[in-house]
Amino acid sequence: MRIATFNVNGIRAAHRRGFRAWLDRSDLDVVAVQEVRCPVDLVPREAVDGYHLAYDPGTLAGRNGVAIMTREEVLAVRAGFGNREFDTEGRYVEVDLPGLTVASLYLPKGGTPFEDAASEAKFRRKLRFLASFQHHLTRSRRQALNAGREFLVMGDFNIAHTELDLKNWKTNRRSEGFLPEEREWFGRILGQRRLVDVVRRLNPDQPGPYSWWSWRGQSWNTDAGWRIDYHLASPGLAARAVSGGTDRDETYEARISDHAPVIVEYADPTVQQTADGT
Template sequence: MRIATLNVNGIRAAQRRGLRDWLEAERPDIVTLQEMRAAPELVPDEVFEGYHLSYDAGSLPGRNGVAVASREAPLAVRTSMGAREFAHEGRWIEVDLPEVTVASLYLPKGASPDDHERAEAYRRKMRFLPALARHLTRARRDARRAGREFVVTGDFNIARTEHDLANPRANRRSPGFLPEEREWFGSILSPRTLVDVVRRLHPDGPGPYSWWSWRGQAWNNDAGWRIDYQLASPGLAAAATTGGTRRDPSYDRRMSDHAPVVVDYR
């Protein structure tokens, strides 16, 4: 079973940049997407030919939107993680398949607590995190009771450790690498709950990064962040054989400012 996740930064833009060709070459069984940024009727039909598309566009025009595309038809689809404040934003979708429950997440970027003009963006992210943690526990336990494994994938907008971004010292107070964000991320991981699959497969050294700014030389210098994850229940994580970032062949051929994160499971 091959699972891929990608923040497409606009599904129509990603399609113009070769998303369908990438899917045909990579052939994932399941692909999760974030920041679709399109009303359902504007999603190009040809992109997901051969897949069953489950999509929550949210109600914010041109923003957010999460999806799961699967070769198998879903048994059930849910778009709520139990937090009313965020229910309309298109940030969470989970799909029950015969052997696994798969979720696609787009976590708010937030802001630095030192940025007083964006203080509410910081507070909203801090409210989102505990709500998400509670739902992850519920979703994982529900999947286990139903005899399924569980995996949450997508853009967490947090680099968990110093190995997860190229310049940790310069980003100590940057959103996505704040101590409180990293502490929260560590709290949802354990060998008995959720496992960071790519880090398990690549335990040493920096990266593999999954996001690089469009600006400057970040991509050419591999000055990136690892903020896109697959967090799996222990049984599924133990079945992972290979995985990591599928970095685009050149800057000019990038599908998005993110790169796909792909894992093969036995």
């Protein structure tokens, strides 16, 4: 199975920039999409043709919206994670497939407690999201396991977990997305009995591979990026990861979004492995 996560920064703009051509050449079974940013009836049909679409647009016009595109028809769809403050914002959707529960997440960017009252309020709001979402991850992962399915949550977490996950980490220690509270939370949801950062497991000592670069300045040309888009998988699925990383565009002009897709190839979770892993 080839599975991707992609914050498209607006599906209509991404479609104009070549989303469909990317989709066709990538040969994907599942795509988690974030920041779709449009009502269901305005999603370009050509962009999703050939896929089943599970989409939660939320209620914030022109903002957020998460989706999962699957070649195979899904067994169930669930939007939100049981939090009244956030569930109307189009930030989380999950689906069941044979042998696999897949989720698409767009986590709030947040703010910092160092600037002004507005920024601190965004920081506190993000912490509320993280606390609630952590409980949901535990529930959903265990429910999938009890149903005989692996679990995979993908998307834009708006957190760089370690110093390997952003180029200029020394100058961003007081920036949202790299604050101690955010990084500590990320560490708590990981573990060999919880969730595994698949791309980091495949690339244990490599800086990046980054998945977001600002549109402005020279950050893309100098690869001064952030790794904030993840595949977090249950241990059984993570062990089936064959290869994975960022599908970075060839040139700045060819960019579809300010994010790049993160693609991982997994051995099919519906096929039982032997004791030696084959």
